[in-house]
Each structure stands twice: as C-alpha cells, then as structure tokens.
Amino acid sequence: MARYVQDIRGSVNRDIDCSFALNLGMLIGDYVSCRRVLIGRDAHTPSQMIKRAIGTGLMAAGVDVIDFGVATVPVIHHHMERLDSHLMINVSRSPLRTDEINIKLLSNHEIPLEQRPTVYADLNQLGKLRYVNNYLDSYIKSILEFISPSVGKHEFMVVLGYDEGSPSNIEADILNRLNCQTINITFRGSLFGKNFPLANASSISMIADVVRSTGADMGVILDNDRDTIFFIDERGELIRDQTVLSIFADHYLKSSDGPVVSSVVASKSLENVTGGRLIRTSVNDVLNRVYTENAVFGGDEPGMYIFPEFQHCYDATFALLKMLEIMAERNMTLHNLASRMERYSRVEFSMDCPNEFKDSLIERLAEHFRGKKIELIDGIRIEESSGVVLIRPSRFEPLIRIYIESESSEETQKKSRHIMNLIKSKMSDLYGE
Numbered sequence: 001m002a003r004y005v006q007d008i009r010g011s012v013n014r015d016i017d018c019s020f021a022l023n024l025g026m027l028i029g030d031y032v033s034c035r036r037v038l039i040g041r042d043a044h045t046p047s048q049m050i051k052r053a054i055g056t057g058l059m060a061a062g063v064d065v066i067d068f069g070v071a072t073v074p075v076i077h078h079h080m081e082r083l084d085s086h087l088m089i090n091v092s093r094s095p096l097r098t099d100e101i102n103i104k105l106l107s108n109h110e111i112p113l114e115q116r117p118t119v120y121a122d123l124n125q126l127g128k129l130r131y132v133n134n135y136l137d138s139y140i141k142s143i144l145e146f147i148s149p150s151v152g153k154h155e156f157m158v159v160l161g162y163d164e165g166s167p168s169n170i171e172a173d174i175l176n177r178l179n180c181q182t183i184n185i186t187f188r189g190s191l192f193g194k195n196f197p198l199a200n201a202s203s204i205s206m207i208a209d210v211v212r213s214t215g216a217d218m219g220v221i222l223d224n225d226r227d228t229i230f231f232i233d234e235r236g237e238l239i240r241d242q243t244v245l246s247i248f249a250d251h252y253l254k255s256s257d258g259p260v261v262s263s264v265v266a267s268k269s270l271e272n273v274t275g276g277r278l279i280r281t282s283v284n285d286v287l288n289r290v291y292t293e294n295a296v297f298g299g300d301e302p303g304m305y306i307f308p309e310f311q312h313c314y315d316a317t318f319a320l321l322k323m324l325e326i327m328a329e330r331n332m333t334l335h336n337l338a339s340r341m342e343r344y345s346r347v348e349f350s351m352d353c354p355n356e357f358k359d360s361l362i363e364r365l366a367e368h369f370r371g372k373k374i375e376l377i378d379g380i381r382i383e384e385s386s387g388v389v390l391i392r393p394s395r396f397e398p399l400i401r402i403y404i405e406s407e408s409s410e411e412t413q414k415k416s417r418h419i420m421n422l423i424k425s426k427m428s429d430l431y432g433e
Contacts, residue, residue, distance in 0.1 A: 015100075082138075160182055185206060248319075253274060307319070
C-alpha cells in the first residue's frame with residue numbers, strides 16, 4: 001500500500017535519458033527492501049524508452065520487474081498487495097510540458113534519490129522480467145463493488161477528454177457497464193502548460209462545447225496517469241478543485257466523523273464543510289497523512305483525490321464514478337451540487353523565483369508578516385479575518401505559487417496587487433545581495 005509519491009521530471013534526452021533512467025533503476029533497486037517492483041507507462045514513445053531503461057537498471061540490481069505495459073497509476077497500484085510489492089513506478093509525459101517526461105514512484109516509504117554507489121547483482125541473482133496480462137478485469141470488478149447501482153438507473157451521459165497518449169479507455173468501459181453513455185475526445189498538448197494548476201483552456205473549451213451541444217450530464221478531463229481529473233458541469237462550466245473537494249468531503253462526513261486531509265492549499269470553504277475535521281499538511285505529505293490519520297477522504301489541487309475506502313492512491317477513475325454516485329443518490333445535477341458549496345473569491349498565480357532563492361524568500365516573508373497568524377508547513381500561509389494568503393515554492397519549477405482568498409473579488413484583487421509588489425520587492429533585495 002503506497003503512502004509516498006515522488007516525482008522526477010525533466011526534458012527527454014536532456015535531463016532524463018536512457019543512461020539516467022538506467023542509473024535510477026539501479027539506485028532504486030539497490031535501496032528498496034522489496035525484491036519485486038511493478039512498472040507501467042503511458043502510450044507515448046519516450047515513456048516506453050525510459051521505462052525499459054529503468055526496468056533494466058532494476059534487474060541489474062537484482063530486483064524482479066513486473067511490467068504492466070501501458071497502464072494507469074490506479075490500476076497498477078490496485079495490484080501491489082496481490083503481487084507482494086511495496087513499490088510501483090509509472091512513466092508518462094509530463095502534464096506541464098510536452099517535451100518532458102514524468103517518472104512517478106509510489107511506495108510505502110520515501111526513497112532517497114541522491115547519487116550514491118550502487119552494486120551490480122551477481123549473474124545468478126539478476127532480477128527477472130515478467131509481463132502482466134488481463135489486469136484490467138480485476139480493477140474493474142473491484143471498483144464496481146464500491147459504486148452504487150443507482151448510477152446505472154440514471155443513464156448518465158459523460159464526455160471524456162483524454163490525451164493522445166492515454167492508456168486504454170477504462171472509464172468508458174466501466175460507464176458502459178453502468179448503463180451510461182460516453183463521448184470520447186482525444187486532444188494533443190500538455191494538460192496544464194502555463195495554466196497550472198488549471199487544465200489547458202483549449203481542452204476545457206472543447207469539452208464544454210461538446211457537453212452543451214449534446215446535453216451531457218458531465219464532462220471530465222483525465223491525465224495519462226489517472227491521478228488527476230477536472231470536472232465540467234452540464235452547463236459547460238469548469239468546477240473549481242476546491243469545490244470538488246468540498247463535495248466529496250461533505251459526502252463522506254455525512255456518515256463518518258472523519259478526518260479529511262488536504263494540503264495547505266485548502267480553501268476556507270473546505271474548512272467550513274469539514275467543521276474542524278480537516279487536517280492540513282504539506283503538498284508532498286497528503287497521501288501519507290491520509291494513511292496515518294485513517295482519514296475517510298483526502299485530496300489536493302490540481303484535481304487529485306484519494307478514496308481510502310477503495311485504495312490509498314490518487315484515483316481519477318474512482319473520482320469520476322463517485323461523483324456520478326453522489327449525483328444519483330442526491331438526484332442533483334453537478335451544477336446544483338457545486339452551487340450548494342460555499343465559495344470564496346480566489347485568485348491563483350505564479351511568479352518567477354530561482355530555486356536557490358526559494359527558502360530565503362519564505363524566510364523574509366515570515367519576518368515581514370511577523371505578528372500575524374502564520375503557518376510555515378509548506379511555504380507561508382497568512383490567515384486574517386478578511387481571508388487567506390498562501391505563498392509556496394513550486395516542487396518542479398523555478399516558481400512560487402500564490403493563492404489568495406477572501407469574501408469579495410475586490411478584496412482579493414487588492415491583496416493580489418499588494419502581495420505581488422511585496423514579492424517583487426523581496427526578490428529585488430535577494431538579487432541585489
């Protein structure tokens with residue numbers, strides 16, 4: 001059962017080439033206590049190349065490799081316990097840039113990834129390679145046991161948006177078994193690009209147009225890993241991540257005491273829904289805290305949701321089905337569900353910040369806001385009576401992410417200008433040193 005997620009991202013054949021992937025496989029294989037690792041990828045050619053190199057490195061370190069071929073993270077993760085493994089690796093195109101690769105490690109403990117000497121296994125101790133077939137049936141059978149038959153009675157129509165390198169269309173298969181209709185759309189380009197943490201605007205517009213023109217009940221955009229999903233309601237309007245978090249949290253807390261886990265990015269609306277049963281943690285630690293706190297639900301931006309009743313990993317496929325179940329059981333449209341959730345004015349944007357300046361910038365901001373109610377869990381979070389400001393370093397890029405929330409759009413815009421000018425001033429001081 002995975003409790004930690006680690007990501008490695010970089011340009012194909014520049015930051016991440018076959019030599020890097022081979023050494024990474026050996027480094028991981030030399031460290032892990034389990035002798036069996038599950039591995040999969042999306043349908044893009046670079047992912048195939050890098051996955052094979054990682055698998056070779058694992059075998060050279062004496063670790064058996066179970067290859068799922070083209071498969072999603074939730075599907076592979078579902079088989080970890082049955083195949084007696086504590087580590088899975090998935091390789092896919094980065095959702096941020098089309099020329100980047102994303103190597104994702106899910107394990108029951110963090111793996112140190114710093115360079116260190118590795119040891120080749122003896123000839124008679126080399127890892128073995130095994131391919132897995134017919135693994136989708138087990139996942140589909142299990143997931144259907146957790147979804148109410150009421151979904152089938154409503155005969156929903158869902159527009160499904162995928163990347164061109166997406167693994168097999170498992171969602172359409174499951175929905176068809178639930179007596180739902182699907183319209184499948186494949187699009188090119190990065191899922192986020194410059195819009196992070198929102199999906200690409202052109203993809204949203206494409207799905208929204210089809211939803212409106214066909215009278216569909218919902219549209220979704222799914223990433224290749226299937227740990228991220230964006231919801232579009234029957235009016236063609238994108239539902240904000242924080243609203244989706246509130247819908248799911250409200251559903252689970254109606255029959256449980258909680259808790260619910262999310263990151264420091266969590267909105268005040270989610271805090272209000274959970275009524276003191278929300279645990280905020282760092283972005284990197286959400287999955288682990290869901291496990292250690294025995295949470296009933298967990299999630300984070302962008303569009304990542306954990307359903308412990310099914311499995312401890314981000315699962316966009318399950319999120320899609322669970323949302324349909326909530327709509328069916330409450331006999332409400334997605335727009336009406338979202339409208340019932342409290343909503344604050346919220347602005348999210350990024351600013352350039354070299355990696356070497358990130359820690360110093362947060363320290364200077366903490367000094368600036370000394371005397372106010374602040375948290376330093378993941379960046380700096382400043383809470384005032386009029387709203388919340390969160391400034392946190394990006395995990396993958398030389399950027400800082402800024403989240404500003406208040407009760408009115410005027411106050412949010414005013415705070416945005418103030419914070420932007422403050423950060424520019426602090427950055428100028430750092431460049432001048």
